[in-house]
Amino acid sequence: MSLRYQINIRILFSSLCILLLGGSIAVWQARQAVNEEIDASVSLAAQLIRLGFSQTMFNESDWLRRINSLKETRHLQFQLQTPSGQILNVVQKEAGKSDEERPPQWFIALVGGKHSKTEQPIVTADGKQFTLLIQANPLDEITEVWGESVAFFISLAVLTLLTFLAVHLAFSKALNSIAIIVNALENIEKGRYLEKLPAFSTLEYDSIAKAINHMTDQLSKSQQENRALTQHSLEIQEDERQRLAQELHDELGQSLTAIKVMAVTAAHQKADIQQTTEAIVSISDHLMNVVRSMMHQLHPLVLTELGLKAAIEDLLGHWASRYPDLRLSLDCTDNVDELNQKITIQIFRVVQECLTNIVRHAEANQASIKIQIEHAQEERLRLEVRDNGQGCVGDQIKTGFGLLGMKERIQSLGGEFNINTQPQQGMCIVASIPLTR
Missing domain, CATH: 3.30.565.10 (Histidine kinase-like ATPase, C-terminal domain)
Structure with a gap:
């Protein structure tokens, strides 16, 4: 798995986590806002109703008209209940939200929650007792919160996308620099020491490039020295072989030829055997000294023996x-x-x-x-x-x-x-x- 792929996966996972966390926070804040708004509306409506009906004793036609006027109140549903439990009148809003305007059901379930009913007793002028039931209806508030949450989530998604692109571009630039450095190292492995790394805008990569360029200079210098040393060693080897061949020809060849001539001369009856023998011994001693000197130059025997x-x-x-x-x-x-x-x-x-x-x-x-x-x-x-x-x-x-x-x-x-x-x-x-x- 390449480093680029690993980084992209991690950035994508981090972005999804940010979006999930942001969405959770948005839903939680929306739920809190809806609950606070509904509780405030229910509380305000109950206080207004309690205050209005406690000031004056209305007859049945008057309080019906007043209750009907409550249909303009947002977030609330009103029901009138007799002591026997019969619902006499239900006040609802004249127009509900269309399906296109309604938020998704899962959002309603997450944000809406459960709201208790509020009961308000009412006594008419002729002494009849009724109970006004106030039930919260948070759909309007949820719709507003849904619009705000969508706007927040879109903004968060756009910011996350921009962050992802910025980080991706930064890492892409870094990875491109790494690719250039790796390519330079491959050239070094192949012995191409003359190819240099360019200067990088990033300080760390530029320091690495300078270090690699210095290393290639040293490797190139060492390579040239090794080639020169190898050439010099070959020249010395050839000179040594030529010198040995010359010594073998001059010393051993001539001495052996002299010994052979003396040996042939000694075969004659009139030859001076003693003089010939002394000459052969002298030449042999000289040959031994020459051979010993050559052996010492090639490899000192005392090193192996002592x-x-x-x-x-x-x-x-x-x-x-x-x-x-x-x-x-x-x-x-x-x-x-x-x-x-x-x-x-x-x-x-x-x-x-x-x-x-x-x-x-x-x-x-x-x-x-x-x-x-x-x-x-x-x-x-x-x-x-x-x-x-x-x-x-x-x-x-x-x-x-x-x-x-x-x-x-x-x-x-x-x-x-x-x-x-x-x-x-x-x-x-x-x-x-x-x-x-």
């Missing part, structure tokens, strides 16, 4: 031997060797890339690496690499593929990657990775 701490210590020793002016320190707990291999290889590569950047760009003479496992709300691995180099402006740290690659490595593990740097104040790289064991 763990993360030993691998980083070996890496620091390698850099310290190449750059003796750079002082390197390591603070690492022993339990990091129990981490998942997927995490350890990523941490090792991040540290490796950090050291490469420090040597190439930082112009630092001191760097420290700290790896700890924190036990707070959840167990996390914290890596901190700090140097005292020249640092850089915050905008410049987003241009390097090395930093971007480190960020992607940490985020691939569900972690957080932050860089803190200021010009001439060094750089501090902090990575935090959740641990699930």
Whole structure:
């Protein structure tokens, strides 16, 4: 069920409740008005009759004429009754309401109610006693109240209809804005980050639109960075393959060719076996060093065999031997060797890339690496690499593929990657990775 349909149903139900409540109030007020009007008319007629007949003793022809004149009184019916119970004269209105003018029977039943009779004793000049019966006849008053109630109900219905239309238009405008936002989210789902939401007149929707537009800008920027990083990774992969192929050709190919030539030479009777053997051993040692170097570049075996701490210590020793002016320190707990291999290889590569950047760009003479496992709300691995180099402006740290690659490595593990740097104040790289064991 759509939101528009639910809102329309609720508005319609509320409107019907308002009309029902308004109609009930109108009927109740009409009933009160009719009762008050009828009671007042009966009371006034009884007082007037009591006052008129108590002042003068009329003969029979006079009081008949006076009683007949009461037929002009609204809302009342008069009957003259003898002591024996016989009705001598009934005074009614000359013309009643036509069927078209009469209100509906259900309205008469709701509003009319029951009205008691009023009896007034009358004594003529010759001493005859009669009883004048006054019966309420509220039809005229009910007819008037019916007209007023119809006018009130029509006004209430018109106001309710106008309210319904106003609310419906307001919700329709809101729902149209929601439809535009949903369509924009669907475009984001399809990767269409360049399509922007328009400005809305409603403040809340305009805030949502600005937030979504900002999100699409960030997604578009991240998409461009990922594409550039992927392209850079492919280029590095191709360069690495080309370098390995060149080394295999230059080192392994030539060395194996030399060994083969020496082996063939050693087959001759006049060959110097000892010299040939020494040459083959020397070439084999060189090949072992080349293979070991290539294996270390592809994947450090010490990381698999001895763990993360030993691998980083070996890496620091390698850099310290190449750059003796750079002082390197390591603070690492022993339990990091129990981490998942997927995490350890990523941490090792991040540290490796950090050291490469420090040597190439930082112009630092001191760097420290700290790896700890924190036990707070959840167990996390914290890596901190700090140097005292020249640092850089915050905008410049987003241009390097090395930093971007480190960020992607940490985020691939569900972690957080932050860089803190200021010009001439060094750089501090902090990575935090959740641990699930």
